[in-house]
Amino acid sequence: MINKAYLKACRTSGGDEVFTPFYAVEPLLKYIPKNKVIWCPCDEHWSAFVKLFNENGYEVINSSIKSGQNFLTYEPDTHYDVIITNLPFSKKDKMLERLDELKKPFAVLLPMNSLQGLKRFKVFKNGIQILAFDKRIDYHTNDDFEKYKKGNHFASAYFCRDVLPKDLIIEELKKYERPILKGEN
Secondary structure (H helix, E strand, C coil): CCCHHHHHHCHHHHHHCCCCHHHHHHHHHHCCCCCCEEEEECCCCCCCHHHHHCCCCCCCCCHHHHHHCCCCCCCCCCCCCEEEECCCHHHHHHHHHHHHHCCCCCCEEEEEHHCHHHHHHHHHHCCCEEEEECCCCCECCCCCCCCCCCCCCCCCCEEECHHHHCEEEECCCCCCCCCCCCCCC
């Protein structure tokens, strides 16, 4: 069977504007201790990462390039323990190098095929953990912040360091609808 979504997919930096649904953030909750301060470096205040971790009693610092805080050059002045975000896929090599440089635990959402690559190998050989799922994550787009777009063309997983209890975990992903923004699409 032909994967029609794959054939129509945007493979430019314009394709970076996808937003993680709440159901894809929930699996991380059980792996992050409540006393850890989370930095979400590619997230607006309304992102599912920021909202869900805040709702569950975590202290969260968020920043984004839209607010003039480029993850490649910016680091919060305040203490943080772990980095969690959905990286811009087109910039994953530079972003992963930055994560390696910061020497902090992290959990970042990336396409599964990000596992291969010469630049990524240099980062992953320092340790990598994978939280994968039984089905693909469907993302919100700029066209719809209320419902995620069904039929994603690629598999995603959390690429982690010093977050999971073992190097490979595969879980059932329980999908549900929850708007990340209401009436703003």
